[in-house]
Amino acid sequence: MGDRLQDKVAVVTGGCSGIGLATVRRFAQEGAKVVVGDLDDARGPEIAAEIGGLYVHCDVTDAAQVEALFAAAAATYGRVDVAFNNAGISPPEDDSILTTDLDAWKRVQEVNLTSVYLCCKAALPYMLEQGSGSIINTASFVAVMGAATSQISYTASKGGVLSMSRELGVQFARQGVRVNALCPGPVNTPLLKELFAKDPERAARRLVHVPVGRFAEPEELANAVLFLASDESSFITASQFLVDGGISGAYVTPL
Numbered sequence: 029m030g031d032r033l034q035d036k037v038a039v040v041t042g043g044c045s046g047i048g049l050a051t052v053r054r055f056a057q058e059g060a061k062v063v064v065g066d067l068d069d070a071r072g073p074e075i076a077a078e079i080g081g082l083y084v085h086c087d088v089t090d091a092a093q094v095e096a097l098f099a100a101a102a103a104t105y106g107r108v109d110v111a112f113n114n115a116g117i118s119p120p121e122d123d124s125i126l127t128t129d130l131d132a133w134k135r136v137q138e139v140n141l142t143s144v145y146l147c148c149k150a151a152l153p154y155m156l157e158q159g160s161g162s163i164i165n166t167a168s169f170v171a172v173m174g175a176a177t178s179q180i181s182y183t184a185s186k187g188g189v190l191s192m193s194r195e196l197g198v199q200f201a202r203q204g205v206r207v208n209a210l211c212p213g214p215v216n217t218p219l220l221k222e223l224f225a226k227d228p229e230r231a232a233r234r235l236v237h238v239p240v241g242r243f244a245e246p247e248e249l250a251n252a253v254l255f256l257a258s259d260e261s262s263f264i265t266a267s268q269f270l271v272d273g274g275i276s277g278a279y280v281t282p283l
């Protein structure tokens with residue numbers, strides 16, 4: 029327990045699993061009031077009870093539901109200090125450009141990229157009114173590096189999240205609102221496990237490129253998000269915040 033987010037109100041999308049869930053717990057440990065927005069109505073209320081926060085059913089592709097999520101945070105706790113716009117998908121239909129159809133492309137763009145536009149658009153008015161706020165949007169290391177094991181719409185969506193975050197960080201820098209893109213390397217979450225269970229060879233091909241020799245645990249990402257959310261990162265905005273076990277810095281990895 030600490031006080032690094034004492035008296036701050038944080039909204040986390042995709043907070044019922046993986047990186048989002050670990051962050052929800054970490055934020056609560058540091059004193060934040062946390063509002064979880066997710067589709068998982070089975071787990072959501074349990075998680076809210078565990079952390080003494082609020083669960084709001086929210087499909088992040090739906091503008092009205094996203095507005096209602098941030099409105100619920102402001103109505104319940106009086107402010108919106110942190111928005112961790114993190115919900116995302118990585119479905120198997122999204123693969124090589126040669127086999128990925130338009131429906132799969134569009135679905136991933138909606139959930140991974142349009143959602144971040146909607147969440148930033150909904151969060152910013154509260155933060156601008158307060159004159160303070162920290163937005164963290166989940167991109168990925170694939171926004172900065174190419175992979176031969178392609179998921180074409182996912183990669184393009186994360187590139188969009190990265191450049192949108194950079195632009196918002198620059199635009200609102202003098203109004204007290206920071207916007208950063210979190211770029212995780214591969215993380216041991218249901219999203220990744222599902223993908224790699226289907227194709228162990230693909231998992232092995234990726235693991236060989238990680239200098240630290242393993243995938244991240246969600247808690248390691250949560251610690252980075254906590255830093256970006258807190259005032260400790262007060263001079264960091266418009267950044268691509270890589271938490272990738274050294275992948276993006278490596279040419280040859282250790283044996």
Ligand SMILES: NC(=O)c1ccc[n+]([C@@H]2O[C@H](COP(=O)([O-])OP(=O)(O)OC[C@H]3O[C@@H](n4cnc5c(N)ncnc54)[C@H](O)[C@@H]3O)[C@@H](O)[C@H]2O)c1
Nearest residue numbers: 042044045046047066067087088115116168214215217219
């Ligand atoms: N796991 C990785 O290796 C990895 C690497 C880089 C980036 N990321 C990104 O991190 C983020 C979180 O990934 P994760 O691995 O924790 O995933 P996860 O599958 O464990 O959790 C995703 C959560 O988002 C929710 N969600 C999905 N669609 C939604 C929607 N339309 N509206 C609201 N909520 C929705 C799910 O219910 C779930 O709780 C994603 O944006 C993902 O692209 C993950």
